[in-house]
Amino acid sequence: MRSGTGWQAAGRALFGRRARLRWVHLVLGGALLMPFWLVGTVALGPLTGEQDMWSRSPAFLFGAYGVALPLAAVAGLFPTARRLSVAVARALCGIPGERLADGHARTRAGRVRTAGWCTLHMGVGALVSGTSLALPPFAVALIAVPLFPGVRNYLRIEPSVWSWVLLPLAGTALLLALAAVSAAAGALLARWAQVLLGPTPADRLAAAERRATELAERNRLARELHDSVGHALSAVALQAGAARRVLDSDRDSDVEFVREALAAIEETTRRTVGELDAVLGLLRQDVDGAERPGGPTLGTLDGLLSRSGVRVSLHTEGPLTAVPAPVSREAYRIVQEGLSNVLRHAGASPVTLWIAARDEELEIRMENPLPEQAPVVRPGGGRGLRGVAERATLLGGLAEAGPREGIWRLSARLPLEGRR
Structure with missing residues (x-):
């Protein structure tokens, strides 16, 4: 055999x-x-x-x-x-x-x-x-x-x-x-x-650089989708829940509140659809070196804060319109993710937001009271705060978040001459 x-x-x-x-x-x-x-x-x-x-x-x-x-x-x-x-x-x-x-x-x-x-x-x-x-x-x-x-x-x-x-x-x-x-x-x-x-070693290095570029692009798109859609869903869920509770109470005096909640839901979804189109446009664009769409910046921050579902006290220092566009876009997403984090874990807790544009860096700090009950943590943890840290790192800055003496604080420092 x-x-x-x-x-x-x-x-x-x-x-x-x-x-x-x-x-x-x-x-x-x-x-x-x-x-x-x-x-x-x-x-x-x-x-x-x-x-x-x-x-x-x-x-x-x-x-x-x-x-x-x-x-x-x-x-x-x-x-x-x-x-x-x-x-x-x-x-x-x-x-x-x-x-x-x-x-x-x-x-x-x-x-x-x-x-x-x-x-x-x-x-x-x-x-x-x-x-x-x-x-x-x-x-x-x-x-x-x-x-x-x-x-x-x-x-x-x-x-x-x-x-x-x-x-x-x-x-x-x-x-x-x-x-x-x-x-x-x-x-x-x-x-x-x-x-x-x-x-050859040069071929392997070029292939590794291509994979790193592709991975960075995928992570960037994932962050854009997470921050825009995730914030919108959190805000809509909060506003819809508040409106439902008012309707269930049969109090005619709160009809105006329901109207405002529905208007906030409408405005949030309309803005998010535009942001979603911009992100999907990145996926559809041809590889011809075409310039990417800008996306929201600190100049459009008022619209985000007014319809976020959270009472925000904004304090600014320096001209925010002079912040370079790449840094301004990432700062907008960091604030958006911070608001989404508040909605998920602290409900409608008031938020204090400081944004300071100095000569060499942009500083962002958000604070809100900690909820009475510990928030429910998803298995494996969320991706929002991780995305905030990645955005800051890509610009050469730093970001951190955590409890501080009864409050939750999110802070970020972004160089105005970012790496992008």
């Missing part, structure tokens, strides 16, 4: 689909070397005096082969050579795609490695191709000696028992040796492809 399994494994290694595809890859390398080999024959012809290409000596043919290899290396220095080589290697060598580099070779190390790969691929491929072209007819002729006298006469072999037995065995052995050499050469190229066509 084990012997049969071993023979099957050997057969797959020599004649299986992967071995056949790798042989095609080698033949393709030989075909790619052919133009350079012809250039080598033209260059060596006047030096050796041999004019008939088909009657030239093996030494001349291998000399032309030696001239062709440096030319193949030069061809591999072009940036597009790596992209084409990777596509062919992935399709025919059976190499996982993530082990090979994508795109053109734009660094010196990448081009040098690609040149080495082209030399190896074309050089080994030319040897295997030439052997595959010349050896099988001779091997088949040896196998056919006992059956065809014409073949025996052509090879000038005297008929004997030994020629009838040994020559077919020799022909079969040559075919098996060719298959073994082709499989070994294909495995060699597959192994070296991961080294020569794999990502």
Whole structure:
């Protein structure tokens, strides 16, 4: 049973689909070397005096082969050579795609490695191709000696028992040796492809930077959605709950309060729909370097405070309109998240908000009384305060939040010359 399994494994290694595809890859390398080999024959012809290409000596043919290899290396220095080589290697060598580099070779190390790969691929491929072209007819002729006298006469072999037995065995052995050499050469190229066509340190660094940029963009969009939609839902839930309690009490004197609550809900949802459209526009924008929409800033803070569902006492210092737009947008979101945090955990507790625009930084501080009962904490914690800290960090600032002597305080310091 084990012997049969071993023979099957050997057969797959020599004649299986992967071995056949790798042989095609080698033949393709030989075909790619052919133009350079012809250039080598033209260059060596006047030096050796041999004019008939088909009657030239093996030494001349291998000399032309030696001239062709440096030319193949030069061809591999072009940036597009790596992209084409990777596509062919992935399709025919059976190499996982993530082990090979994508795109053109734009660094010196990448081009040098690609040149080495082209030399190896074309050089080994030319040897295997030439052997595959010349050896099988001779091997088949040896196998056919006992059956065809014409073949025996052509090879000038005297008929004997030994020629009838040994020559077919020799022909079969040559075919098996060719298959073994082709499989070994294909495995060699597959192994070296991961080294020569794999990502260079510069490629890995560029890929890491792309992933970091994509992750930062995803986190930014998540913060925008969380802050705008989360605040709106918290405010709407508070206003709707207050209006429902008034209606349930059947007190006609509070109809005006219900009207104001419904107006606040209307204004909050209308403003949030606009903010949601702006955030979704970031997802739909083409990668053409188009400028992103601005979004709300400290200049529109009055609208947020008037319809937030929380009584806010605002104190400002310095011209808020002079704050740079990136810092102003992030400051607006920090205030919005602070109000959402109050709505979730302290209800309609009054809030005191200080915003000071100084020469080098913008300071934000929000305070509200702690609720009598400890707030319900969601499993894993919320994302709002984490988003506030991320916004401040991206601008090179700091943010912190926590209880302080019976009050909850959220503070942030943002440099006016942010990192964005």
